Amino acid sequence: MDKFLICGLGNPGDEYQGTRHNTGFMVLDAFAKVSNIHFEDKRYGYIAEMTVKGRKIFLLKPTTFMNLSGNAVRYWLQKENIAQDRLLVISDDIALPLGAFRLKASGNTGGHNGLGHIQQLIGQDYARLRIGIGNDYPKGSQVEWVLGKYSADDLKTLQTSIDMACEIINSFVLAGIDTTMNQFNKLGKK
Numbered sequence: 715m716d717k718f719l720i721c722g723l724g725n726p727g728d729e730y731q732g733t734r735h736n737t738g739f740m741v742l743d744a745f746a747k748v749s750n751i752h753f754e755d756k757r758y759g760y761i762a763e764m765t766v767k768g769r770k771i772f773l774l775k776p777t778t779f780m781n782l783s784g785n786a787v788r789y790w791l792q793k794e795n796i797a798q799d800r801l802l803v804i805s806d807d808i809a810l811p812l813g814a815f816r817l818k819a820s821g822n823t824g825g826h827n828g829l830g831h832i833q834q835l836i837g838q839d840y841a842r843l844r845i846g847i848g849n850d851y852p853k854g855s856q857v858e859w860v861l862g863k864y865s866a867d868d869l870k871t872l873q874t875s876i877d878m879a880c881e882i883i884n885s886f887v888l889a890g891i892d893t894t895m896n897q898f899n900k901l902g903k904k
Contacts, residue, residue, distance in 0.1 A: 717770045717796045718887050720745075721787050723805040723828040726760075726777040734847040735780060735860040737806040737872070738828075741845070741879040742773045748880060757793075758786035769887050772796070783828040784835035791836070801840040802886050804879060805829055806860065810846025813871040815902035817843045817882060819891045841891045843882055845875050878902070 722738030730736050746753060746762045753760035753775065760775040772794060776786035791801060805826055810816060820839045823829040829842065851859035864872060878901060885894040 715765075715768060715770050716800070717772065717794055718800045718802070719772050719774060719787070719790055719794070719796045720883055720886075721774040721776065721783070721790075721801065721803045723780060723783055723803065723826075724775060725779050726775075730861070732863045732869075733861050734806050734864060737845050737847060738804040739775050740872075741804050741843075741876050741883075742775055744876050745880045745883055746773060758789050761790070766884070766887060771883075771887055780828040782831055784831035784833070787832050788835045798836060798840050799891070802843060802883065803829065803832060803840060804843045804845065806847045807844035808847055808849040808856065808860065810844060810848075812846050812848035812868060813875050814846035815843060815875050815878065815882075815898075817841070817891075817895050817899055817902070819895065841886065843879060845872075845879065875902075 720742065722742035724730065724736035724739030749764050751762045751764050753762045759777050762773040764771050772790060774786060774790055776783045778785045791798065805828055807824060809824055819841050821842065822838065823833055824844065878898065882894055882898050885897060
């Protein structure tokens with residue numbers, strides 16, 4: 715059976731819930747909800763499992779905190795013997811406007827600490843879906859911005875991207891990265 719690891723990046727704990735840096739967690743929560751599956755607290759993260767058309771999907775929300783996300787990703791890839799080209803990592807991105815998104819088969823970290831740690835441990839050849847959180851903050855306030863909570867209006871804008879991200883996960887698993895990029899990237903531009 716083909717296996718896939720879908721990792722949403724974020725920080726564990728109630729104080730981080732609804733923050734821009736937890737956008738990856740928010741996507742996986744939405745995907746789990748529409749799929750009617752639940753997360754369990756396991757080693758290095760919250761894990762939910764499901765099968766779609768003969769493919770096994772593991773959803774991972776690391777509990778390692780953002781800067782050590784690679785520990786969780788590497789562990790679950792190895793534990794479940796999942797090929798690296800079956801990994802999709804979902805993260806926030808300040809370089810993209812709120813609600814925009816970009817899917818890539820590989821690439822650099824864009825300065826994202828979570829992606830940076832994953833790349834340190836497994837290299838840069840893995841798919842990533844970056845979801846725009848905008849960068850409407852004063853100079854020197856990046857940390858406060860990414861750890862700040864979304865406003866109600868921002869959440870309305872973001873919801874479209876979260877819904878689209880759920881479709882992207884399905885497409886990635888069923889159709890592969892190239893087809894999924896061709897189909898969705900044109901929809902992610904703002």
